[in-house]
Amino acid sequence: MSSKAQSAQDQSGQSPRTLDEINMKILAELRDNGRISMSALAERVNVSRANVYTRVEQLMADGVITGFSARIDPAKAGLGICALVFLSVHPQSWERFRSQISEMTEIESCRITTGEHDAMLLIRGDEVGAIHDFVIGVLAALPEVKSVETVLVLDEVFQRPYLLPSDLPPREPAGAQLGMTRFTRANPGRASLSG
Secondary structure (H helix, E strand, O other), X not given: OOHHXXXXXXXXXXXXXXXXXXXXXXXXXXXXXXXXXXXXXXXXXXXXXXHHHHHHHHHHHXXXXXXXXXXXXXXXXXXXXXXXXXXXXXXXXXXXXXXXXHOOXXXXXXXXXXXXXXXXXXXXXXXXXHHHHHHHHHHOOOOOEEEEEEEEEOOOOOOOOOOOHHHOOOOOOOOOOOOOOOOOOOOHHHOOXXX
């Protein structure tokens, strides 16, 4: 595979290989216990230790497994305030915007979105004032940002570490009627999001 094709695949979030049933079982087991030994993992998915080791190494090489880490309760670690920040960005400044926010350790995650806003950030702080200072003093002050809307999160009901295709239940097609679903097209000035 050419490096250009590999780069396009990496940006699309697709794995270069099709994941078989055993790979899916490995991912499900690692999701539940990232510290499981290779021997125990092999036993759980019913393959040899060598096979499971090779598969985990390949999943890591393919970028399917991106790392191992502890799950931390942010509130118990001292960051009890969570907020979603919706940003609209000037169309010609995506590269600078992405570069700047990726360096800001206050941001837990960033998602590029369709609809009224261009990006959604999840940020955390130890008090509401810290969230306010960061949003107003740092994010809204960026020249790349046109507008900011902040929503405080009242309760984090659950967060799954990630979903697998096997987690999605089969559903009957809803038919032609979309009900209350509405699709909002992206701003035409956002053609160069991969910046």
